[in-house]
Amino acid sequence: MPELPEVEVVRAGLAPAVTGAVVRGVTVLDDRALTRHAGTGAEFETALTGRTIRAAARRGKFLWLPLDDGGGRPPLEAVVGHLGMSGQLLLRAPGAAPERHERVRIDLEHPTHGEVSVVFADQRTFGSLAIDELIPTPDGAPGGLGAAEASVPRQVAHIARDPLDPAFADVAFRRALVRKESAIKRVLLDQTVISGVGNIYADESLWAARIHPETRAADLATRAVNRLLGEVRHVLDKALAEGGTSFDAQYVNVNGQAGYFAHSLNAYGRTGEPCPRCGRPIVRVSFTNRSSHFCPHCQRVPRPTGR
DNA sequence: TATTTTACCTGAGGGC
């Protein structure tokens, strides 16, 4: 289940292979992989062929590859990708056998590395690729990690910067929380407030910060918000260092290898197991069609505010 | 306007 660390592992893996490469061919095997694309599969193939990839950038869980047509002008378009629940971007040798659930294949020619194919495979088809316009960032900072230009794809512009982005504004995050009546976990999953955090790392960050997931965001003291933000960054950094979290074959790096962070989880997926901090059992509760995992002893139920 | 719910999708795993 790709969240920020998993997508960053993929971005870092793609970057050296695709930067400077020319698209020699595109094959769309399933149009459902283009749900965020404005045109048809055939139009996607035509629009991408012949373009040069300038970088591999990421904001939150969105990836994009800025495209240009030479001439030294800044890229005006990019291939935007989101892995959804089960998407994979794999580097394969030219002519390699089709992957299970392969949806799109992009054949590249790199000036020094030669030919390589980028394969987009996706079991549950929640992920997608698209060609989208690049628009300027309001703050003038690069659009995301790995982006050289102060631009971002239009369909990514409404997403907040992620907490590992140097241009992430801690002050704006704290201000946003003060105005939120929703539970803090719901806010952590709101990509327009803070991006890159999904169900796994939300649970892990809240456990580390000793905050109950149902706590009203506006009720958190500044000190608690700062502690939480610090733990979000720490959890994401640690997961990144371990190559991401893998429970099954759904998340792999560009070479098809799994990450190791699943061994480091303290709360997520550990229902009934002892809390690593206090030894009492971790509980799982239903939360908007998914699950929250937490320690009821270390993460106390928020007291009614009476307001 | 702000917040919450629903649809999208496939395969693994459990119960019978």
Add this chain to the structure above:
DNA sequence: TGCCCTCAGGTAAAAT
């Protein structure tokens, strides 16, 4: 063995 049911969950559209 095989059928049916539940679960996993990010995003955007729809509903409240």
